Amino acid sequence: MAQHHKSIQQQLALQILLADRLVKSVKDLQPSKLDCSDLATLAAQLAHLLRSTARLVTSSSTTFYDRPLRSIFSNLSLNLERAQTLVRKCKQRSGILRQVFAITTAADVRKVSSLLESSIADIKWLLSVFVPDDNAGVNPSLPPIASNDPVLAWVWSNIATVHHSTQLKVRVDAANSLGSLAGDNDRNKKMIIEEDGIPPLLKLLKEGASPESQIAAAATLHALATDGEKISAFVRSMAIPTIVQVLNDSTSVVVRTNVINLLSKMAEIDPLVQEEFGRENVTRPIVTFLANDVVLDDIITTSGYQYHFNSSLSFNYKKETDVASPEEKLDLKISCARALWTLSKGSLSNTKKITETKALICLAKLIQHENQQLQINCLTTVTELTAVAESNAELRRQVFKPNLPAARTLLDQLLRVLNHEPNPELVVPAITTIGSLARTFPAKETRILGPLVSKLDNEVSDVTNETVMTLTKFVCPDNFNCVEHSKAILEFNGVPRIMGFLKSSDDIKIQVLGLKLLCYLALHVGNSNVLEEARVLSVIEGGARSVLTQYPDMRELFAKAMHHLNLYQPGVRTHKPAYVP
The missing domain is CATH 1.20.930 (Transcription Elongation Factor S-II; Chain A)
Known part of the structure; x- marks a missing residue:
């Protein structure tokens, strides 16, 4: 030692x-x-x-x-x-x-x-x-010290070459060789990291000698970043500020894409890294890249809304100097959208940073005009942003109130997806997002619940399950407008559809979702003939007997719902005491 x-x-x-x-x-x-x-x-x-x-x-x-x-x-x-x-x-x-x-x-x-x-x-x-031997490249020979482990010699040779060679092509080849070794197995990844392979790769990335060298370095680092222990080694080597600097300085679309993919992977694996990237303001260049070529002025002009955060949008990144194909530009946007979702997931600070920019309007426009993976990634990002807002009233009020232009534009696109998109990969996150914002919608907002209720007839179980969970958020007692929303669900013929939802599956978890929704409706609109005609009381009683053994926390809700229905349906329960689980 x-x-x-x-x-x-x-x-x-x-x-x-x-x-x-x-x-x-x-x-x-x-x-x-x-x-x-x-x-x-x-x-x-x-x-x-x-x-x-x-x-x-x-x-x-x-x-x-x-x-x-x-x-x-x-x-x-x-x-x-x-x-x-x-x-x-x-x-x-x-x-x-x-x-x-x-x-x-x-x-x-x-x-x-x-x-x-x-x-x-x-x-x-x-x-x-x-x-230095500019033409030799990496030494292929095997020293006696590594005779029992040839990979060690290759790792040493390649790391040393990346670190010290005077020929850029030789360094790039060595970086790619390390990436190939890392891709073989986890042992090689650990060996490269233990033998101090990260610093020279970061150095190659930071130097920006050529797009090829930066792409090789970023790709190899991406291959190494597979778990929290390895990500910690990245942090110790100052990878986070290096990555942010490269994003700020790079003029290559492909380099940006590779670097953003790397930071997404790191942020997804380690929440501490996720927060550290936010502190380095990495969201600013990412939003700027995502918004490139997206026309936003029409929304700002027609709404008459001046963004109070305009100063934060003047991020002066270097314009692209390479000629990027449409496919490469699309790949960058796909990577940017994914990065925003990994950075915002569960992070209040990063969510605030993202929503202080033009990100919401940009995401809405891309959801409207793009398709396939970019559209899915943008919707997923919105889902993560609103999931954070769901548990933070201040953020909901400041960013997601439906009367704000950005939020209104986003809601328009969510409803368009809900009404016109057949792809469950788009419909499910749209429904989830609306559920996260359920407490922001006023009672007079009539555009949402009708399309949501109609999704209870969808043939895809993921869609119907998510719809029931979202409708439950509209009618749960925590929602100030729960009574008005409950009435709207009845008006849109929601009860028969909920009953059909319950009959469509024997899965007890699915039954609990529907029963909870019925219980809330019983509490808020129990005097409705619709509930009596649909025999909701009997359904809730039967459901209580079948699920309480596994979900005892539902006991109080079942009891309240049945008691409330008995108050308004005396003929159904004449001479019979109310069932109290």
Whole structure:
């Protein structure tokens, strides 16, 4: 451990001292002793190679990549000490301690010589990796120290090349090789990270020498970012500010896409990283990229609404200088939308940052005009933003009130999806979003509940299940307008559809969803003939008997609903006490 904390220069000085001392010790042997001259020759060769290594380290213009050197030194110290012990025994053979020490044989000398030869081969390999050779690329040979694990040598070679090569193409090839190794298995990923592979990749990404180099670095980092432990290594290497800086500086659409994919993956894996990206204001360039080529002025002009956050929209990123194809520009927008959803998921601070920009209007326009994956990603982003707002009244009031232009524009698109889109991947997040905003809609808002109720007839279970959960949010007692919303559901023929929903599945979880909705309707509009004609009381009683064993927390709600229905339906329960679970 102490050796690990020594600087590489200190370790080199120590190894040179040990090699010189071995040379001197061999020369001091009397001619009659066992021939150890080979040891002196090998030690002298080691000293020469170590001095060459020292010059290389000293002349390096950047921080020297020392992981392989430290590993080689660990073995070299042991080998030199073993050789020194052997020479010391040779000196003592004719002395009075002759009986104490084991008899030194030629086999012992050959064995120690072999160890020193291995160390020489390791250092030669090291020098071949670090000494610039613009045409050679990564050294394919295998040093003795990695003979039992060839991958280690490849990892060292590629990391060293990314770090030190003067040829950009060679560095890019090495970065791609690391990415290929990382893609093979998790062990390789861990090895690359443990051998300090992240810093040179971040350096290659940050330098911006070419789009190809940045893409190679970002792709390899993406392959390495697979769990929280690995993401922590990224954070320790200052990956977050580097990524944000690259986004601010890059002029390449493809580079931006790759870097945004990397940050999305990191933010999705680690909530702390998600928040740290927000503190670095990464949402600003992402929203700007997403809004590029999206016409927003018509909404602002027709609404007469001046955004109080206009100053936050003047993010001065560098315009693209490369020629990007429409497909590449679409990929960037898809990645931006996904990044906004991963950054906003469960994060109040990031959600506020995103909604302080023109993101909502931009998302609404893209939902309106785009299709497939971009449309899905934008809807998912809106779902995450509103999920955060659902639990924060201030955010709902400031951003998502239906009379605000951005919120109204978004609602128009949600309703369009609800009424006209057949794809469940679009319909489900639209329904979920409306549910998250259920407490923001006034009683006079009549456009929403009709389309929602109609979705109870949908053939896709995900759609009907989400619809029931969303309708429940409209009529739950926490919603100030729950009575008016309950009346609207009845007017849109919701009760027969809810009954059909209950009959369509034997899954108890699904039954609980529908029963909870019926209970709330019973509490708010229990005097309606619609409920009596649909025999809702009997359905709730039967449902209570079947689900209470697994959902005991529903007991009080069932009891209240049945009691309330009995107040208005006396003929149904004549001479029979109300069922109280």
